[in-house]
Amino acid sequence: MAVFPSRDREAFFEHWSRIMLDRSVITRVIEIDRQVAGNLLCFGPLERREVGYWLGRDFCGKGIATEALAKFLGEVPERPLVAHVAEHNLASRRVLEKCGFNHSGGDPAFGTLDGETVPGLIFSLG
Numbered sequence: 001m002a003v004f005p006s007r008d009r010e011a012f013f014e015h016w017s018r019i020m021l022d023r024s025v026i027t028r029v030i031e032i033d034r035q036v037a038g039n040l041l042c043f044g045p046l047e048r049r050e051v052g053y054w055l056g057r058d059f060c061g062k063g064i065a066t067e068a069l070a071k072f073l074g075e076v077p078e079r080p081l082v083a084h085v086a087e088h089n090l091a092s093r094r095v096l097e098k099c100g101f102n103h104s105g106g107d108p109a110f111g112t113l114d115g116e117t118v119p120g121l122i123f124s125l126g
Protein backbone atom coordinates (compact mmCIF):
# COMPACT_ATOMS: atom_id res chain seq x y z
CA MET A 1 0.00 0.00 0.00
CA ALA A 2 2.56 2.51 1.15
CA VAL A 3 5.28 1.45 -1.36
CA PHE A 4 7.83 1.52 1.46
CA PRO A 5 8.24 -2.03 2.77
CA SER A 6 7.72 -2.55 6.50
CA ARG A 7 10.95 -3.02 8.48
CA ASP A 8 11.92 -6.02 10.57
CA ARG A 9 12.00 -5.48 14.33
CA GLU A 10 15.66 -4.45 14.58
CA ALA A 11 15.52 -2.06 11.61
CA PHE A 12 12.25 -0.63 12.91
CA PHE A 13 13.71 0.28 16.32
CA GLU A 14 16.91 1.60 14.76
CA HIS A 15 14.83 3.83 12.45
CA TRP A 16 12.59 5.05 15.25
CA SER A 17 15.54 5.72 17.58
CA ARG A 18 16.82 8.18 14.99
CA ILE A 19 13.38 9.75 14.48
CA MET A 20 12.85 10.22 18.22
CA LEU A 21 16.19 11.96 18.64
CA ASP A 22 15.18 14.56 16.06
CA ARG A 23 13.48 17.33 18.00
CA SER A 24 11.82 18.71 14.87
CA VAL A 25 9.72 15.57 14.46
CA ILE A 26 6.41 15.25 16.33
CA THR A 27 5.53 11.60 16.99
CA ARG A 28 2.50 9.86 18.42
CA VAL A 29 1.62 6.26 19.15
CA ILE A 30 -1.88 5.13 18.19
CA GLU A 31 -3.13 2.98 21.05
CA ILE A 32 -6.31 0.89 20.96
CA ASP A 33 -7.39 -0.99 24.11
CA ARG A 34 -3.85 -0.74 25.50
CA GLN A 35 -2.35 -2.21 22.34
CA VAL A 36 -0.03 -0.34 20.00
CA ALA A 37 -2.00 0.00 16.76
CA GLY A 38 0.26 2.33 14.80
CA ASN A 39 1.98 5.67 14.67
CA LEU A 40 1.68 9.20 13.32
CA LEU A 41 4.34 11.78 12.73
CA CYS A 42 4.87 15.30 11.50
CA PHE A 43 8.30 16.07 10.06
CA GLY A 44 10.26 18.17 7.61
CA PRO A 45 11.44 21.75 7.29
CA LEU A 46 9.26 24.52 8.73
CA GLU A 47 8.18 25.72 5.30
CA ARG A 48 7.05 22.26 4.26
CA ARG A 49 5.82 20.18 7.16
CA GLU A 50 4.59 16.74 6.27
CA VAL A 51 2.43 14.17 8.02
CA GLY A 52 2.68 10.38 7.82
CA TYR A 53 0.95 7.46 9.51
CA TRP A 54 1.07 3.70 9.62
CA LEU A 55 -1.23 1.09 11.15
CA GLY A 56 -0.63 -2.56 11.96
CA ARG A 57 -2.54 -4.75 9.51
CA ASP A 58 -4.93 -6.04 12.20
CA PHE A 59 -6.10 -2.50 12.86
CA CYS A 60 -6.84 -1.45 9.27
CA GLY A 61 -10.33 -0.87 7.94
CA LYS A 62 -11.88 0.24 11.23
CA GLY A 63 -11.75 4.03 10.92
CA ILE A 64 -8.73 4.21 13.22
CA ALA A 65 -6.42 6.16 10.88
CA THR A 66 -9.07 8.80 10.22
CA GLU A 67 -9.82 9.28 13.92
CA ALA A 68 -6.13 9.32 14.87
CA LEU A 69 -5.14 11.77 12.14
CA ALA A 70 -8.05 14.08 12.97
CA LYS A 71 -6.95 14.17 16.63
CA PHE A 72 -3.31 14.67 15.63
CA LEU A 73 -4.24 17.63 13.41
CA GLY A 74 -5.93 19.17 16.42
CA GLU A 75 -2.65 18.96 18.34
CA VAL A 76 -0.25 20.03 15.60
CA PRO A 77 -0.55 23.77 14.93
CA GLU A 78 1.67 23.93 11.82
CA ARG A 79 -0.04 24.82 8.54
CA PRO A 80 0.20 24.22 5.69
CA LEU A 81 0.75 20.49 5.98
CA VAL A 82 1.38 18.11 3.12
CA ALA A 83 1.12 14.35 2.74
CA HIS A 84 2.57 12.20 -0.02
CA VAL A 85 0.66 9.07 -0.90
CA ALA A 86 1.03 6.36 -3.55
CA GLU A 87 -1.61 6.94 -6.21
CA HIS A 88 -2.92 3.38 -5.73
CA ASN A 89 -3.28 3.77 -1.95
CA LEU A 90 -6.99 4.52 -2.05
CA ALA A 91 -7.51 3.98 1.69
CA SER A 92 -4.84 6.53 2.60
CA ARG A 93 -6.14 9.02 0.04
CA ARG A 94 -9.58 8.68 1.59
CA VAL A 95 -8.18 9.17 5.11
CA LEU A 96 -6.60 12.44 3.98
CA GLU A 97 -9.78 13.64 2.28
CA LYS A 98 -11.90 12.84 5.33
CA CYS A 99 -9.46 14.91 7.41
CA GLY A 100 -9.81 17.94 5.14
CA PHE A 101 -6.76 17.55 2.88
CA ASN A 102 -7.09 18.43 -0.80
CA HIS A 103 -5.26 16.91 -3.74
CA SER A 104 -2.70 19.57 -4.70
CA GLY A 105 -0.21 17.93 -7.02
CA GLY A 106 1.61 14.91 -8.30
CA ASP A 107 4.81 13.12 -7.37
CA PRO A 108 5.69 11.08 -10.49
CA ALA A 109 8.54 9.11 -8.88
CA PHE A 110 7.03 8.54 -5.43
CA GLY A 111 8.55 5.09 -4.99
CA THR A 112 9.43 1.77 -6.52
CA LEU A 113 7.46 -1.46 -6.31
CA ASP A 114 8.71 -4.69 -7.93
CA GLY A 115 11.17 -2.65 -9.98
CA GLU A 116 8.45 -0.35 -11.31
CA THR A 117 8.22 3.36 -10.57
CA VAL A 118 5.07 4.12 -8.62
CA PRO A 119 3.43 7.52 -9.03
CA GLY A 120 2.26 9.44 -6.00
CA LEU A 121 -0.07 12.29 -5.15
CA ILE A 122 0.46 15.27 -2.90
CA PHE A 123 -2.31 16.36 -0.55
CA SER A 124 -2.32 19.67 1.33
CA LEU A 125 -4.14 21.15 4.30
CA GLY A 126 -4.33 24.82 5.19
Ligand SMILES: CC(C)(COP(=O)(O)OP(=O)(O)OC[C@H]1O[C@@H](n2cnc3c(N)ncnc32)[C@H](O)[C@@H]1OP(=O)(O)O)[C@@H](O)C(=O)NCCC(=O)NCCS
Binding pocket: 001, 002, 052, 053, 054, 055, 056, 059, 060, 061, 062, 063, 064, 065, 066, 067, 083, 084, 085, 086, 089, 090, 091, 092, 094, 095
Ligand atom coordinates in the same frame (compact mmCIF):
# COMPACT_ATOMS: atom_id res chain seq x y z
C1 LIG B 1 -3.79 3.45 4.74
C2 LIG B 1 -4.14 3.26 6.22
C3 LIG B 1 -3.50 4.36 7.04
C4 LIG B 1 -5.68 3.31 6.33
O1 LIG B 1 -6.04 3.20 7.72
P1 LIG B 1 -7.54 2.78 8.15
O2 LIG B 1 -7.66 2.90 9.62
O3 LIG B 1 -7.85 1.47 7.51
O4 LIG B 1 -8.37 3.94 7.43
P2 LIG B 1 -9.88 4.34 7.81
O5 LIG B 1 -10.62 3.07 8.16
O6 LIG B 1 -9.85 5.45 8.79
O7 LIG B 1 -10.42 4.92 6.42
C5 LIG B 1 -10.19 4.23 5.21
C6 LIG B 1 -11.13 4.78 4.14
O8 LIG B 1 -10.67 4.30 2.88
C7 LIG B 1 -11.70 3.56 2.27
N1 LIG B 1 -11.07 2.49 1.52
C8 LIG B 1 -10.36 1.45 2.00
N2 LIG B 1 -9.95 0.69 0.96
C9 LIG B 1 -10.41 1.29 -0.17
C10 LIG B 1 -10.31 0.98 -1.54
N3 LIG B 1 -9.66 -0.08 -1.98
N4 LIG B 1 -10.92 1.83 -2.44
C11 LIG B 1 -11.58 2.92 -2.02
N5 LIG B 1 -11.68 3.27 -0.69
C12 LIG B 1 -11.11 2.45 0.19
C13 LIG B 1 -12.57 3.05 3.41
O9 LIG B 1 -13.85 2.70 2.96
C14 LIG B 1 -12.56 4.29 4.31
O10 LIG B 1 -13.38 5.32 3.79
P3 LIG B 1 -14.91 5.57 4.31
O11 LIG B 1 -14.82 5.82 5.79
O12 LIG B 1 -15.35 6.76 3.54
O13 LIG B 1 -15.66 4.31 4.01
C15 LIG B 1 -3.66 1.88 6.75
O14 LIG B 1 -4.20 0.86 5.95
C16 LIG B 1 -2.13 1.74 6.75
O15 LIG B 1 -1.48 2.11 7.71
N6 LIG B 1 -1.56 1.19 5.65
C17 LIG B 1 -0.11 0.95 5.55
C18 LIG B 1 0.73 2.22 5.62
C19 LIG B 1 0.24 3.34 4.74
O16 LIG B 1 -0.27 3.12 3.65
N7 LIG B 1 0.38 4.55 5.27
C20 LIG B 1 0.00 5.77 4.59
C21 LIG B 1 1.14 6.29 3.78
S1 LIG B 1 0.65 7.79 2.95
